[in-house]
Amino acid sequence: MTTAIIQFPGSNRDRDMIAAVTSISGQAPSLVWHTETALPSCDLIILPGGFSYGDYLRAGAIAARSPIMDAVRNTAARGTPVLGVCNGFQILTESGLLPGSLMRNATLNFVCKSVKLSVANASTLFSSHYNQDQVIPCPVAHHDGNYFADGETLARLEGDCRVVFRYADGTNPNGSINDIAGVLNESGNVLGMMPHPENLIEDAHGGDEGRALFTSIYASLADKAA
């Protein structure tokens, strides 16, 4: 299974993502610079974390308008899974691939710690290796992770079970509405999440609960290919 990781000026979790993808899929990902206009042939696209363009204007706003994003949008429309983590999630909302917006944390503080995540929908291609309502630890590190969507959008997201991860046990670190930590697009092939599963894939990280997210994706891709 081949993975493309998009790199923007200011991406800084791309190396963590490369390590996670290489370890879990057994294949090194292709790295794609944001000025490219085409993607290599790939089964999965990942937008990693960081601070693209120094979060100028709004987090993810400028990266979302970079040349490669048209290719990401077109490939996503054909059903290829897209995962955006942290700044990647911000870029996906700014590019219109996911609804809502990520605002400044309600506390105004940058948060860097472990939170609890509840798997609110374990029937997605990104979460099938978790159990429904399973609670896992996961690190977060962000300043703009306060998810907001208007009432109508929120009702649709909740009604269609498109909230995949929720902050659990009172650990919402940013004021996100409905404790939302990760949401899916309507077709179910684009997931954005603020926490960093790629930073929880081996014992040296303090746990490997993030692996199941990646194994879910690669298993789903293998099923589809079979």
Added chain:
Amino acid sequence: MGGMTEFVLPPKTFSTAFMGPNKGMIFNARIVVTLKNGVLDPQGKAIEGSLDALGFDGISSVRQGKVFEVELDASSKAAAEKQCTAMSEKLLANGVIEDFAVEIG
């Protein structure tokens, strides 16, 4: 005792339109982006708290926004306004959480 140094503000530049090199006129636009009503603004709240601590009475709300000053070349004021509206919709404002207003000088 030198007395007070007079601080002179630069003149406002966006009242004059003059001929530009390409389409006709250079306009100075001001685009103000604000959070929509109902969207929580923790930064505005923090500023409000700080103003209160400084002893400013009677403030019932502070909302933080952004101002963009854009110099652009357009064939008319209406064309400049149309351009600024398009750039606000495409980039300067996020329609999920923000409103914008365009002023052309």
